[in-house]
Amino acid sequence: MTLEGIAEAAITIADADGLDAVSMQRVAGDLSFTKMALYRYVPGKAELVAVMTDQAIGLPPEHPGLAWREALQAWATDLFAAFEKHPWLLHSTVGRRVLGPNELTWMDRGVQALAGSGLHGGEQLDSLAVVAGHVRTIAEQSLTMPGGTTGSTEEDITSALVEVLSTEAERFPALATALQSIDGNQNQGLTFGLQRIFDGLEVLITARTSAPAGSQPA
Structure with missing residues (x-):
């Protein structure tokens, strides 16, 4: 028994039946x-969910040498793929919780894409939050949750309308x-939304980098 092995067993349960199905007893x-043997490695379910979340999301893929726009596009696409692989991450990555090293690496990689763009640190973090929020919204709408709701593609919604x-x-x-x-180009909500977000950021970045020294565009 190892902490990684315990988390892997919990991930298998969550992938099959959803996050609510994970319990110390079942793992x-x-x-x-x-169950008492597990407490030697993890003190309770909250800590178990934190470990399995960080293990499931893993490290973000690397895309060296990209400009900020392409780098954020790749980051967002990779994040959607992580949610697609483990849809329960949509539930385990909200609210007050412990952030693991893998998840922090995702955040670091996203902010890194905007380093040198002219945006200050708070704007970089806010930009990443907007991108991640869009990815999450599309994932929540379209992905089927294990043991839960069935996702709907844009094509499904259009057909119903x-x-x-x-x-x-x-x-x-x-x-x-x-x-x-x-x-006929349905199921493009993720890409369309990301490009519009990037268009807005590009306007701000262009204004910021072309402004005279000492001025600060709104």
Whole structure:
């Protein structure tokens, strides 16, 4: 028995049945140990979830040599892939909790993409929060949770709207018109949103780097 082995057993349970299914008793049973034996390695479920979260998210992939925009795009895509692999991370990475070294490395790598951009530290962190929030929103909408809700792609949502509006177009005219102009490129919400976020950051970064010395654009 090792801490890593205990976390791996808990991750297997969470992947199959969701985070709520993880308990000290069940993990101990899957490892053929008593629950009391686990307490020699981890004091309780909260600490277990912290360890399994950090182990599951792992270290972020490296993408050296990219400009800030491409670096943040790669970071966001990798984060979505982590949520896709372990959807329960969407639940375990919210609220007050202990941050492990792997998760802190993700944050460091994201902020690193904006180093030298002209944004100060607080703006770099806020920018990363906006990007991560968009990734999380799309993941929560589209991913199927183990033992829980089934995700819906943009194509699923569009199909449902088309079905409703086939008889209710006059009641929702703007929505009906928008649906008629869809070009078939569905499931692009993640990329579309990221590019619009980056467009906004680029405006700020350009203003900041081109401003005269001593001035600070709003």
